[in-house]
Amino acid sequence: MIHNISLPAGCFGGEHIDALFKGCIDADAHPSFQELVGLEVSAHFLIRRDGQVTQYVSCDDRAWHAGVSEFQGRQQCNDFSIGIELEGADDIDYTCQQYSQLQRLTLALLEQYPMLDSNRIVGHSDIAPGRKTDPGLSFDWPRYLKSLA
Structure with a gap:
């Protein structure tokens, strides 16, 4: 499942995403972080704007x-999916490095987990319509899916 995340919204870099996924976000670091206190959220992977994968x-x-x-x-x-977060936002283009790393990661996952296939790769918006919009209109699905062929 493909997601996007930026903390604060629309800002990239920094350690806030790591802190959120590790359960230690500093609520005082930004006013919008108050609503994240106590939130239990994580992903299997994060791909940063520069292509770094965590x-x-x-x-x-x-x-x-x-x-x-x-x-x-x-x-x-959550019981049966792998979550990949892209550092980004619905309306900001993702980077070439992100697409490249996403392709590499996806191909490795497809090889490791035979029950996965490209028809089962979806966005957060596909499994939670009306509630979630990511990875957003800026995510180039045709480019990504073609890279897996």
Whole structure:
């Protein structure tokens, strides 16, 4: 499942995403962080704007990235999905480095987990419509999916 994240919203770089996924966000670092205090959220992977990949959770373990969700009639997508966060926003183009690393990571996951296939790769917006919009209109699905062929 493809997501996006930026903390504060629209700002890139820094350690705020790491802190959020590790459960130690400083609520005083930005006014918008007050609503994140106590939030239990994580992803399996984060791909930064420069292409740096960080893994937070083993792919064999549950991460808390999907929230209230449903895919192909099955609820609670955290139970059976791998979450990849792209440092970005719905309306800001992703970088070439991000697409390149996302392709590499996805191909490795497809090889490691045979039950995955490109038809099961979706955005957060696909499993939580009306609640989530990421990875947003700026994510180039045709480019990404073509890179996997």
